[in-house]
Amino acid sequence: MPLPSSFELREGSLPITALTRIVIADEHEHDHQHDQTVNHLIGDVQRATGIHLARTATAAAGDIELRLDGDPGQLGPEGYALDIDEHGATVRAATPHGVWNGTRTLVQLLPHTPLDTSLPFAHILDRPRYEWRGVMLDVARHFFGVDQLLRFIELIARCKLNRLHLHLTDDQGWRIAIDGWPALTGVGGSTGASGSAGGYFTRADYAEIVAHAARHFITVVPELDMPGHTNAALASIPGLNLDGIAPPAYTGKGVGFSSLRLAAPATRRFISDVIGQLAADTPGHYLHIGGDEAHATDHAEYRQLVELLQHEVRRHHKQMVGWEEIANADLAAGSIVQHWLQPDVARRAPPDARFVMSPAAHTYLDMKHTPQCTLGRRWAGFIDVDTAYDWDPATLIDGIGDDRIAGVEAPLWTEKVATFDDVQHLCFPRLACLGEVGWTPQHLRNWSGFRPRLAVHAERLAAIGVPLYRSALLD
Numbered sequence: 001m002p003l004p005s006s007f008e009l010r011e012g013s014l015p016i017t018a019l020t021r022i023v024i025a026d027e028h029e030h031d032h033q034h035d036q037t038v039n040h041l042i043g044d045v046q047r048a049t050g051i052h053l054a055r056t057a058t059a060a061a062g063d064i065e066l067r068l069d070g071d072p073g074q075l076g077p078e079g080y081a082l083d084i085d086e087h088g089a090t091v092r093a094a095t096p097h098g099v100w101n102g103t104r105t106l107v108q109l110l111p112h113t114p115l116d117t118s119l120p121f122a123h124i125l126d127r128p129r130y131e132w133r134g135v136m137l138d139v140a141r142h143f144f145g146v147d148q149l150l151r152f153i154e155l156i157a158r159c160k161l162n163r164l165h166l167h168l169t170d171d172q173g174w175r176i177a178i179d180g181w182p183a184l185t186g187v188g189g190s191t192g193a194s195g196s197a198g199g200y201f202t203r204a205d206y207a208e209i210v211a212h213a214a215r216h217f218i219t220v221v222p223e224l225d226m227p228g229h230t231n232a233a234l235a236s237i238p239g240l241n242l243d244g245i246a247p248p249a250y251t252g253k254g255v256g257f258s259s260l261r262l263a264a265p266a267t268r269r270f271i272s273d274v275i276g277q278l279a280a281d282t283p284g285h286y287l288h289i290g291g292d293e294a295h296a297t298d299h300a301e302y303r304q305l306v307e308l309l310q311h312e313v314r315r316h317h318k319q320m321v322g323w324e325e326i327a328n329a330d331l332a333a334g335s336i337v338q339h340w341l342q343p344d345v346a347r348r349a350p351p352d353a354r355f356v357m358s359p360a361a362h363t364y365l366d367m368k369h370t371p372q373c374t375l376g377r378r379w380a381g382f383i384d385v386d387t388a389y390d391w392d393p394a395t396l397i398d399g400i401g402d403d404r405i406a407g408v409e410a411p412l413w414t415e416k417v418a419t420f421d422d423v424q425h426l427c428f429p430r431l432a433c434l435g436e437v438g439w440t441p442q443h444l445r446n447w448s449g450f451r452p453r454l455a456v457h458a459e460r461l462a463a464i465g466v467p468l469y470r471s472a473l474l475d
């Protein structure tokens with residue numbers, strides 16, 4: 001999970017014993033990322049088998065070798081080859097990320113039963129369909145803290161997802177401390193949807209999340225939603241309002257009533273400061289500026305504001321990402337448009353823009369699985385695991401095929417999601433469906449082949465205590 005792009009399983013198996021070692025060549029011993037992958041693998045094998053593997057620099061028969069000498073042309077930045085036979089197991093990739101992906105596959109091949117600690121003979125050559133395989137968590141409507149985010153990162157990594165999009169601000173809350181603007185978190189961070197407690201990340205918290213994500217080869221994509229969805233900022237800073245009067249906090253679940261205004265005295269400095277700090281604190285290439293549902297923003301001013309945001313993002317050498325409505329503005333080359341609802345709006349993007357596909361009817365994790373579910377909403381339809389799986393990103397927008405698609409992402413909006421148990425119930429196992437949509441070639445995917453593999457994946461999640469959704473489709 002997800003299904004590799006090519007593989008062969010053969011008769012026979014390689015025993016993993018207390019004598020098996022993990023081999024990394026001396027010259028890579030100081031590669032920090034590679035080193036973290038080894039430590040992860042040691043921990044995972046120990047959890048699955050009870051055996052603690054030692055590490056060494058020279059391979060002997062039966063060892064597990066991690067090699068960085070893969071062919072970049074064949075494997076790309078994330079691909080790997082995994083060979084398991086009577087001589088041992090070898091993961092070969094061109095990058096540390098590829099080795100990581102290969103070890104994730106290796107761990108899945110362990111039977112996860114205490115009496116059997118062998119790896120089946122296999123030859124796998126694997127690389128993802130898309131470079132962007134993401135999940136979005138809305139920490140603005142309901143706040144979730146650092147510990148919950150660290151756990152979330154570990155769970156999404158199991159689906160070979162590699163982007164964590166954090167929706168950090170909205171009408172109901174502002175969740176990231178910004179130097180020089182203490183009211184953003186002092187006021188805007190103190191509220192949440194439905195009267196929930198609120199909360200926010202300090203810069204150190206954010207750094208901790210980003211670092212944990214990096215250990216799992218996940219890039220954090222932070223979103224500051226502007227110019228709409230800004231009531232929490234407007235309520236914190238009177239100077240963001242034309243009349244200089246801060247509106248009251250908002251704790252409902254409506255959208256489309258708030259807006260930044262170019263003519264308000266603090267707007268330009270605010271935009272420059274919040275983007276500047278987030279760009280400095282974010283090692284990934286992307287900053288998401290929101291841009292959705294700006295129903296309270298005049299059309300011409302919307303374009304000006306998005307273009308100003310784009311200017312700031314580019315000044316800090318980041319790539320701008322925005323919801324599909326940004327296609328109404330004049331987008332620079334390389335912008336990423338996140339499609340969610342209206343293909344006709346998304347396709348206004350210029351020919352050099354690329355797309356992240358988040359079709360609400362297949363990827364919105366705040367939708368109910370079935371009419372019987374108490375948790376979740378209905379507006380985009382019911383999304384059980386088959387619906388989350390059975391769609392092709394290349395058929396959503398006329399004329400937009402894989403050459404223009406960066407990848408896929410599933411958003412979890414949290415107007416009505418109050419606890420981390422609820423987050424997990426809505427995300428799992430649906431995120432495993434998304435993981436395969438983003439990874440596996442379309443012609444190898446079909447629901448009937450996926451179903452039994454998803455059932456095993458769900459059992460493994462349940463075994464580590466994830467309060468996941470039990471779909472009747474997997475019975």
Ligand code: TNX
Nearest residue numbers: 255292293323340366413414
């Ligand atoms: C639409 S999707 C929104 C969010 C809501 C969500 C609720 C998008 C870009 N905007 O503000 O939370 O619907 O499902």
